[in-house]
Amino acid sequence: MAKSIDVSDLNIYYGDFLAVEGVTMTIPSRSVTALIGPSGCGKSTFLRSLNRMHEVIPGARVEGKIVIDGQDLYGSEVDPVEVRRQIGMVFQRPNPFPTMSIYDNVLAGSRLNSKRLPKDRADEIVERSLTSANLWVEVKDRLNKPGQGLSGGQQQRLCIARAIAVEPQVLLMDEPCSALDPISTSAIEDLIHELKSDYTIVIVTHNMQQAARVSEDTAFFNLAGAGKPGNLVEMNPTRKIFSNPEEKATEAYISGRFG
Amino acid sequence: MTGPLKSTPRATEATPMPRTTSAQTRFPQAPRPERGAGTGRHLSFGQPHLPWWAGWLVAAVSAAAAALLSLTLGWNIAGGAVVAVVLFAIALPTWSVLVESSRAAKDRLVTTLVWAAFAIALVPLVSLMYTVLANGLGVINGQFLTYSMRNVIGQGGGIYHAIIGTVLITLAATLISVPVGLLSAIYLVEYGVRNRTARTITFLVDVMTGIPSIVAGLFAYALFALFFGQGVRMGFGGAVALSLLMIPIVVRSCEEMLKLVPGDLREASYALGVPKWRTIVKVVLPTALPGIITGVTLAIARVIGETAPLLVIAGSTDSVNTNLFAERMMTLPVFIYYSFTQPGVPAQFGQDRAWGAALVLIVIVMALNLVARAIGRTFSPKTAR
Numbered sequence: 001m002a003k004s005i006d007v008s009d010l011n012i013y014y015g016d017f018l019a020v021e022g023v024t025m026t027i028p029s030r031s032v033t034a035l036i037g038p039s040g041c042g043k044s045t046f047l048r049s050l051n052r053m054h055e056v057i058p059g060a061r062v063e064g065k066i067v068i069d070g071q072d073l074y075g076s077e078v079d080p081v082e083v084r085r086q087i088g089m090v091f092q093r094p095n096p097f098p099t100m101s102i103y104d105n106v107l108a109g110s111r112l113n114s115k116r117l118p119k120d121r122a123d124e125i126v127e128r129s130l131t132s133a134n135l136w137v138e139v140k141d142r143l144n145k146p147g148q149g150l151s152g153g154q155q156q157r158l159c160i161a162r163a164i165a166v167e168p169q170v171l172l173m174d175e176p177c178s179a180l181d182p183i184s185t186s187a188i189e190d191l192i193h194e195l196k197s198d199y200t201i202v203i204v205t206h207n208m209q210q211a212a213r214v215s216e217d218t219a220f221f222n223l224a225g226a227g228k229p230g231n232l233v234e235m236n237p238t239r240k241i242f243s244n245p246e247e248k249a250t251e252a253y254i255s256g257r258f259g
Numbered sequence: 260m261t262g263p264l265k266s267t268p269r270a271t272e273a274t275p276m277p278r279t280t281s282a283q284t285r286f287p288q289a290p291r292p293e294r295g296a297g298t299g300r301h302l303s304f305g306q307p308h309l310p311w312w313a314g315w316l317v318a319a320v321s322a323a324a325a326a327l328l329s330l331t332l333g334w335n336i337a338g339g340a341v342v343a344v345v346l347f348a349i350a351l352p353t354w355s356v357l358v359e360s361s362r363a364a365k366d367r368l369v370t371t372l373v374w375a376a377f378a379i380a381l382v383p384l385v386s387l388m389y390t391v392l393a394n395g396l397g398v399i400n401g402q403f404l405t406y407s408m409r410n411v412i413g414q415g416g417g418i419y420h421a422i423i424g425t426v427l428i429t430l431a432a433t434l435i436s437v438p439v440g441l442l443s444a445i446y447l448v449e450y451g452v453r454n455r456t457a458r459t460i461t462f463l464v465d466v467m468t469g470i471p472s473i474v475a476g477l478f479a480y481a482l483f484a485l486f487f488g489q490g491v492r493m494g495f496g497g498a499v500a501l502s503l504l505m506i507p508i509v510v511r512s513c514e515e516m517l518k519l520v521p522g523d524l525r526e527a528s529y530a531l532g533v534p535k536w537r538t539i540v541k542v543v544l545p546t547a548l549p550g551i552i553t554g555v556t557l558a559i560a561r562v563i564g565e566t567a568p569l570l571v572i573a574g575s576t577d578s579v580n581t582n583l584f585a586e587r588m589m590t591l592p593v594f595i596y597y598s599f600t601q602p603g604v605p606a607q608f609g610q611d612r613a614w615g616a617a618l619v620l621i622v623i624v625m626a627l628n629l630v631a632r633a634i635g636r637t638f639s640p641k642t643a644r
């Protein structure tokens with residue numbers, strides 16, 4: 001079910017501003033790929049181009065190719081809505097729907113698309129998704145309470161449950177732990193470990209230890225200077241990146257001798 | 260077993276903590292006493308404070324002084340009240356600056372001014388409510404609410420026909436304005452970001468806000484005269500005129516409410532593979548619903564008292580008319596206008612009915628507000644905290 005992603009010569013624009021230039025990489029399936037790099041180098045931009053969320057911003061566009069399972073994501077016959085159904089996303093700030101209960105938040109993917117689910121099937125999806133998101137035990141007695149009544153870490157895990165409830169092929173995570181305390185962070189890292197047997201996961205993180213802990217491969221993005229486009233400096237197995245990176249810039253960034 | 264064990268840490272935590280934390284938060288930069296350097300310099304955070312009854316005392320004294328002054332000089336109660344407030348606003352801060360600090364005195368002065376402004380804003384409201392209640396309450400009874408003015412001369416009769424007309428015309432105006440206004444707002448916020456059409460629409464809506472209500476009435480008259488000939492009178496025409504006044508208000512308030520919905524929620528929905536239109540219908544609108552309902556209610560309250568356009572196009576009648584599309588239709592504002600300006604002989608009965616109708620109109624508007632609040636509360640986002 002999980003698929004690998006082939007990116008070639010990707011240029012990403014906001015209007016006339018070239019934010020990310022010339023990215024070529026292969027993201028392997030059933031594994032975790034971490035994106036690291038200084039702020040503003042285009043990690044989020046690149047991540048959002050992987051499920052066509054980038055073009056939601058007015059004027060934003062993409063050049064180049066992203067191929068998943070033999071299909072070009074940006075081909076003319078591709079429906080971006082269908083792409084997003086297959087490639088889920090978790091955002092930096094937890095964003096459960098305020099008008100919905102915990103239960104409905106998990107089912108949001110089908111509820112919002114007006115898919116009819118038999119009650120027992122819906123119950124099963126909710127329990128399975130919340131269990132995979134390590135949240136079931138904490139919320140099973142208050143599924144009908146509003147999702148916004150949860151703590152930040154619980155809300156983020158609820159958002160993860162919501163994303164995996166629609167059974168995507170790929171899961172994109174943009175700094176999912178940056179607003180969380182260490183305990184919630186570690187719960188989410190455990191979760192990532194469990195999920196990678198089924199999903200292709202791409203995670204943006206500012207935390208080197210986190211990248212080292214959770215990922216198989218790491219891609220280092222950098223930018224030449226303010227106002228210049230970001231670019232991919234190096235992508236290698238995480239162990240290699242953190243022990244002997246090929247590029248000087250990578251080593252400088254990882255060891256903290258940067259900027 | 261578990262009870263006492265659990266309570267111990269809480270108890271030790273609870274007792275000494277509050278004092279230290281409040282002192283620290285109030286004086287974050289307060290110098291901490293250093294070890295060894297504590298050679299007798301005493302730290303004091305306390306300050307002399309006026310007693311709690313200081314405000315009441317000053318108020319009583321200024322009121323008494325003002326009363327004395329206005330009695331001797333023969334002023335009325337308003338003059339006395341102004342003098343009392345001025346005395347209070349001078350005396351209390353002066354006392355405060357002598358005993359407390361200049362910061363506390365400023366605080367007391369500004370607090371006094373703010374309360375005075377609040378009271379001034381309240382005066383016309385209270386006075387209006389009092390006048391309408393005093394004049395209108397005696398008129399209202401079962402007959403007044405359930406009879407029309409058909410074949411009534413002098414005493415008796417009621418405003419049933421006007422209530423029916425106002426309710427029907429306002430309802431029709433709402434049914435026209437809400438879809439148009441809400442859809443325009445959705446276009447402006449969700450689709451037309453920064454483009455030329457959206458800017459044009461926004462400009463036109465601003466222009467529409469400024470249309471005088473009589474002009475809206477004349478427009479509706481001219482429009483319906485095209486189809487039904489000169490001299491047309493129709494309740495629906497009144498609804499069209501009112502919706503002309505309502506639409507810009509609805510657009511504006513819905514626009515503000517839709518803008519308040521966080522972009523995060525839209526993105527969360529898109530990322531689940533939900534198309535844009537479903538995102539708007541199922542995420543954005545429900546989240547903004549309480550605000551939208553409040554905005555629509557305010558728009559209704561704003562137009563329900565319109566008189567001029569209804570005079571022109573809905574006309575005036577003494578009988579009940581429940582058909583929006585034919586014949587004259589009475590409305591409360593028009594009823595008030597005619598009862599007051601042409602009360603008949605003797606004038607008293609007509610004018611009493613005008614006050615009664617005014618009271619009913621105000622009650623309807625208030626009831627609308629309460630209903631909107633209730634609806635808004637039932638639909639508002641379910642936040643536990």
Ligand SMILES: Nc1ncnc2c1ncn2[C@@H]1O[C@H](COP(=O)(O)OP(=O)(O)O)[C@@H](O)[C@H]1O
Nearest residue numbers: 014017019038039040041042043044045046057
């Ligand atoms: N909505 C936007 N409109 C215009 N420029 C943007 C927008 N979002 C990000 N950018 C620009 O794109 C570049 C990359 O940003 P981003 O992808 O957020 O970086 P990162 O996630 O690595 O910190 C930055 O220069 C940023 O200013």
Ligand SMILES: [Mg+2]
Nearest residue numbers: 043044045174
């Ligand atoms: Mg980012």
